[in-house]
Structure formats: C-alpha cells, structure tokens
Amino acid sequence: MQIGLRSDGKKYYLQLIFLVFCGGLMDRCGSRQESDNRPETNPFAVADEIISKIQIPQFKDTTFNIMDYGAVGDGTNDNSEAFTKAIENCHKMGGGKVLVPEGKFLTGPIHLKSNVNLHLDKGAAILFSRDKSDYLPVVHTSYEGQELMNYSPLIYAYQQKNIAITGQGTFDGQADNTNWWSWSGKDVYGYKEGAARQQDEHNLPRLWKMSDDNVPVVERIFGEGYQLRPSFFEPFECENILVRGVTFTNAPFWVLHPVKSNDITIDGVTIVSHGPNNDGCDPEYSRNVHIINCTFDTGDDCIAIKSGRNWDGRRVGIPSENIVIENCKMKDGHGGVVMGSEMSAGIRKVYVRNCDMNSPNLDRAFRIKTNTLRGGFVENVYFKNIRVGQVKEAVLKINTHYGTYANQEGEFMPTVKSVHLEDIEVEYGGKYGVLINGREESPVKDITLTNVHIKKVEEPVYVENADPVQFKNTTINSVKY
Structure with missing residues (x-):
C-alpha cells in the first residue's frame, strides 16, 4: 500500500480507503479489475x-x-x-x-x-x-x-x-x-x-x-x-x-x-x-x-x-x-x-x-x-x-511510460499481459519489430509471437522490463527467433 503526492502537494488517501470509497476493492476503480487471465484454448x-x-x-x-x-x-x-x-x-x-x-x-x-x-x-x-x-x-x-x-x-x-x-x-x-x-x-x-x-x-x-x-x-x-x-x-x-x-x-x-x-x-x-x-x-x-x-x-x-x-x-x-x-x-x-x-x-x-x-x-x-x-x-x-505491408516505427509496441511528461506519473501501476500474435506477415517493419517498454514494478507478461515473419527492420527486438517474449516459428530479418 502506497501514499503518493498530488501535484498540488496534498496526499492521496490510502489506496484501501480510496477503493472502499469508490465502491469495493478495485472492482469499480479499475487498475486491478483483471480476470484470472486463464489462457483461452481457442x-x-x-x-x-x-x-x-x-x-x-x-x-x-x-x-x-x-x-x-x-x-x-x-x-x-x-x-x-x-x-x-x-x-x-x-x-x-x-x-x-x-x-x-x-x-x-x-x-x-x-x-x-x-x-x-x-x-x-x-x-x-x-x-x-x-x-x-x-x-x-x-x-x-x-x-x-x-x-x-x-x-x-x-x-x-x-x-x-x-x-x-x-x-x-x-x-x-x-x-x-x-x-x-x-x-x-x-x-x-x-x-x-x-x-x-x-x-x-x-x-x-x-x-x-x-x-x-x-x-x-x-x-x-x-x-x-x-x-x-x-x-x-x-x-x-x-x-x-x-x-x-x-x-x-x-x-x-x-x-x-x-x-x-x-x-x-x-x-x-x-x-x-x-x-x-x-x-x-x-x-x-x-x-x-x-x-x-x-x-x-x-x-x-x-x-x-x-x-x-x-x-x-x-x-x-x-x-x-x-x-x-x-x-x-x-x-x-x-x-x-x-x-x-x-x-x-x-x-x-x-x-x-x-x-x-x-x-x-x-x-x-x-x-x-x-x-x-x-x-x-x-x-x-x-x-x-x-x-502488414509497411509501418514506420514498430509492428508491436507496448509502452507503459506513455506521455511521461509533466503530471503524467501517478500511483496507479498499469498491467499488460497475455498479448498474442499469430500468422502475421510484415514486408517492411520500420524501426522495430517488437518494442516493449514496461515498468520494473510491473513487467509486461505473456507476450507470444507464433508464425510471425517480419522483414526489413532496423532493430528486431527491444524489450525493457518485461518477461521474455515467447517466439515460435518466428523470423525477423530472416533470422529465426
């Protein structure tokens, strides 16, 4: 449980108090209202x-x-x-x-x-x-x-x-x-x-x-x-x-x-x-x-x-x-x-x-x-x-630091998990094939690429603060991953 500071210097309420106020243990308040994340077989x-x-x-x-x-x-x-x-x-x-x-x-x-x-x-x-x-x-x-x-x-x-x-x-x-x-x-x-x-x-x-x-x-x-x-x-x-x-x-x-x-x-x-x-x-x-x-x-x-x-x-x-x-x-x-x-x-x-x-x-x-x-x-x-014929920056981009300019940092740690790419063909992938920028406190999890083939990228994979990406029968710049 954390206490943070608003930009006006006032303290947040304890998260538990905030959650009760909003109507119950994250169910109403959002950032932890995930399911049990069991994989879907089909x-x-x-x-x-x-x-x-x-x-x-x-x-x-x-x-x-x-x-x-x-x-x-x-x-x-x-x-x-x-x-x-x-x-x-x-x-x-x-x-x-x-x-x-x-x-x-x-x-x-x-x-x-x-x-x-x-x-x-x-x-x-x-x-x-x-x-x-x-x-x-x-x-x-x-x-x-x-x-x-x-x-x-x-x-x-x-x-x-x-x-x-x-x-x-x-x-x-x-x-x-x-x-x-x-x-x-x-x-x-x-x-x-x-x-x-x-x-x-x-x-x-x-x-x-x-x-x-x-x-x-x-x-x-x-x-x-x-x-x-x-x-x-x-x-x-x-x-x-x-x-x-x-x-x-x-x-x-x-x-x-x-x-x-x-x-x-x-x-x-x-x-x-x-x-x-x-x-x-x-x-x-x-x-x-x-x-x-x-x-x-x-x-x-x-x-x-x-x-x-x-x-x-x-x-x-x-x-x-x-x-x-x-x-x-x-x-x-x-x-x-x-x-x-x-x-x-x-x-x-x-x-x-x-x-x-x-x-x-x-x-x-x-x-x-x-x-x-x-x-x-x-x-x-x-x-x-x-x-995908052509993209400029990345085929897959996950960023939990989006817009981190003034007043864009707070106390609500995002989670990203269970993102799956299958049978993807890319002719020109731009700068990155896969670009992931997660958080040390909340790494991006369970990212898979299956039968994905990406051509012509400058940097095939850049991953920061994420569990290892799972590659299956995947090539980037003709190199198998």
Missing part, C-alpha cells in the same frame, strides 16, 4: 461466440423521407428542422427508416432516437454546419476519456436502443483548418499564435481538475467560450447499434465514439479523415463490439479502444471488452489497432483477425499505451492472420 471460437450474441437492430418497414418534412438538398439550405421532425415522427410511430435521398443536405447536429435507422441513399451527402452555436445547448458527452457537458456530437444518441446509420452516402463534418481543427493548438491545422486552444488553462486543465475533484458531470459545463471539439458520431449509454456502408470525412475530433454502449456492429464503413485526433473508431467503456469490412484512413489511430482517463475512468470502472475486429483495412494513422491511452478502467478480450495494414504513414500496426497516472490493465488480446 480464442477465435470465443470471438465467434461474441459475434453470434451481438444483437443487430431490426426496424419496421416504414419510411420517413426527409423531403416530406421540408428538406432541400442544395447544400446551403438549413435542414436541421426537417431532420428533427422526421426522426421524431419515425420514433413516435414505432420506428423505421428516415430516408435521405440523393443531394447535399446541410444541417446542425442530428440526434437519433430509439428504433430509428438513418439511411443515406447513394449520392446523398449530409454536410454539418460550420456554425459552432448550432451545436448548443451542451449535452452529456466525453472528451479524451472524461465526461462533461459540451458541444453536441455531430450525430448523437443518449440512452437510446435499436439505432442505426446505414446506406451508401457520406457524412461530411466540414471540419478544416478554419473550423474546429485549429483548437488542437497545432500550426499544421491552422492554429495561430495567441489564439485559444484546447491546452489552455480554462479548457483541458480545468476539466482534469474537475475530474480529480469529483465534480458532478452536470456541473462540468463547457461549450461556448471553450475549445473542446465534439466527436462525429457518439452513441452514449445506448444498446443495439448498427453503422453500415456509409462514409465519414472531415471530422472535428474522434469519428466513431460509442461510450458506455453495448451490442455494436460497424460494418463496411469508410473513414477518410486527416484532422487532429481524428481516430477512426474509439469504443469506450463498451462491450460486445464487432468491427468488420471497414477502411480506416485517418489523422490519428485507426481503431483505439478506450476506457476512461485517470480518476474519471476509475470512477466509472467499466472495462471495454468482447471486441472483435476483422476484415478491415488500415491505411494512414498513428496505429492500426491500439489500446489506450485513456484506459484507466481496463481493456480485455480483444480479437483481431484477417486485416490488412499498409501505408508509409502508418506508424505502428499494434500498440498499447498507458502510464502510472492513467493505470488500467490490458489482457487477453489476440491478433491473427494480419498482413
């Missing part, structure tokens, strides 16, 4: 079972065409009222399809309701307003793993069941260097010296302090006057979610961000969005997730599994688990499949198979990242039959 049979149990939403065969509610597809008329009326009427009538025909439809945020399938015909494009005031009043949302009241996500659902976004059309967030992106504080995205940005004291530091002080979420009010960007599609505390066939582009922030949601199917979706923090898909505190047949071409991680940040993650205490990713293509991005860095409540039971990753701008294929401020755990992760 992990992808488990994955198939997870998929079979996910409920895909079904809808009444009734159509509500937005044109019947006054929509005009000229790209300039504001169709917010037409979308609201069509969705509300569909919901009240027991559900069905809200149809968006061919055309360009400008709108403010779209709020989905239970039993509604928002369907875009081929040639349909929904353009989201560039006027930030349209995304008010604030709603209960999340930013980098911490809950708050902020600008509405572009497409939002709160405590709804049986919802879908389907079709062959495009959602265009219209974010660029003159709208939303500059708030990232990066010159390349239009930030000008002296302008407000998300790192300023009244933005993220204020939110972090509110989280540390356990301020109720309804009192964490941001929105107008603050610079925290909204996610693109965020189902919050929802069940039975389907996203199929559509394209997302030009997102302000994270693209697909299910929070505290269950039974999620993302099928045949294309994401092409190269702005700051433009992660493709970020399941957070979410369970029973199936991501299949998708293409990710992103400005940040292609898929990044999350479970809250710091004290907020430990407060919520819901691990992300039962996540199956298959038959996807990863192009540009910081990582192909990533866990963290917001993972304070833990991540387990992730299965990735039959994917292609290839781009000179893809930094890593598989990545796990956390630190002792965020803590959390990762366990029971399986990668199988992955083809």
